[in-house]
Amino acid sequence: MTITTTKKLIGITAAAGLLVALAGCGSAPTGSTSSGGAAAAGFKPCIVSDDGGWNDKSFNQSAKEGIDKAAKELGVQAVEVESSSANDYAPNLDNLVSEGCTFIIAVGFKLSADTVASAKANPKINYAIIDDRADNEGATGADGKPTGDGKTDAPNIKPLLFDTVQAAYLGGYAAAAWSDAAGVNKVGTFGGLQIPPVTIFMDGFIDGVKKFNTDKGKSVATFGWDVAGQSGAFTGGFAANDTAKQTAQGILDQGVDVVLPVGGPIYQSASAAIKDSGKSTVMLGVDSDLAVSDPSVASQVLVSIMKRIDMAVYDAVKAASSGSFDTAPYVGTLENQGVGLSSFHDFESKLPAGLTGELDALQKSIIDGSLKVTSPSSP
Known part of the structure; x- marks a missing residue:
């Protein structure tokens, strides 16, 4: 494990062009429009990654970008601890306590x-955790669904949550439209671990394809995830390894021309499998705008389903720095710009006619509540 101190701003990923799903209303953490301003005396923000590490081009990296930006504006130094395995989590949190951190963010x-456990042992320190309510210590049932009671198990933890199913629904619709236009009519997905922050993407993706089929009278087939049964294809982790590549290959063998890998670095394995196939299959990115965070795969990324983890972390740090920390859960939605689709980048000129307008209309319907989009893993 490594401990680093923030010394420079890492720019937050910006989605260029048409931001199909980043339209705003609703409440985000305070501080989203602030720039600059001094932190309270002694304020020390800190963050610990999960075992994906800071360079995952996705989940952890986005969180790091958020704290880096806030620390830069506040003129403070952030302590950042990178985990290489699950065995590092508790020691890394202990290290941050020893470093004198006043606000600790756990990524994942x-x-x-x-x-x-750390929050209970240190009630005077404020904590935030991404993608978990910290209720019942994150327990899940055999079906992967949360079994907690909805209340954090420590009174000093703020959950930073994302209703990603809304943006994934738009991504699934776009994937189906792309595959239909190509005459393939097959799309697929696979995940890292079967946990709510992963399966919520898969739920939305599959349901978005179904929406396209219903609206258009089409029959785009889906592979890799069964929403009703909550079962599907998983690699067993988030590492870009042979298992992940084989899992990706299993989906590609179904003849899909669009694939959604959900789980940080496993997109690298999907990319490699696509290259080996020699086909023009495209991917959807998750969490960050993958075409921007990893330009080496930009030619394969149709669009990304974004969670603005960077924005949520930034806002939480700014709020905590001014003494206005609260433990009310933040939930990112299409309405408050916490989730959304990236630009289609180079693919925009190749999209089926009318698709962007259809996505915009779907987004508006989700925001106004006339279209109900949800998942068993929704926060």
Whole structure:
């Protein structure tokens, strides 16, 4: 494990062009429009990654960008601890306490139990955790659904949550339209671990394809995830390894021309499998705008389903710095710009006619409530 101190601003990923799903209303953490301003005396923001590490081009990297930006504006130094395995979580949190941190952010569902334990042991320190309510210590049932009671197990933890199913629904619709226009009519998905922050993407993706089929009278087939049964294809982790590549290959073998890999670095394995196939299959990115965060795969990325983790972390740090920290859960939605689609970048000129308008209309319907989009894993 490594401990680094923030010394420079890492720019937050910006989606260029048409931001199909980033339209705003609703409440985000305070501080989203602030720039500059001094932190309270002694304020020390800190963050610990999960085992994906800071360079995952996705989940952890986005969180790091958020705290870096806030620290730069506040003129403070952030302590950042990178985990290489689950065994690092508790020691890393202990290290941050020893460093004198006043606000500690845990990046991810997998840190839940250790974050709760640390928060209980240090009630004067404020905590936030991404993608988990920290209730019942992140426990899930055999079906992967949360079994907690909805209340954090420590009174000093703020959950930073994302109703990603809304943006994934738009991504699934776009994927189906792309595959239909190509005459392939097959799309697929696979995940890292079967946990709510992963399956919520898969639920939305599959339901978005179904919406396209219903609206257009089409029959785009889906592979890799069954929403009703909550079962599908998983690699067993988030590492870009042979298992992940084989899992990706299993989806590609179904003849799909669009694939959604959900789980940080496993997109690299999907990219490699696509290259080996020699076909023009495209991917959807998750969390960050993958075409921007990793230009090496930009030619394969149709669009990304974004969680603005960077924005949520930035806002939480700014709020905590001014003494206005609260533990009310933040939930990112299409309405408050916490989730959304990136630009289609180079693919925009190749999209089926009318698709962007259809996505815009779907987004508006989700925001106004006339279209109900949800998942068993919705926060």
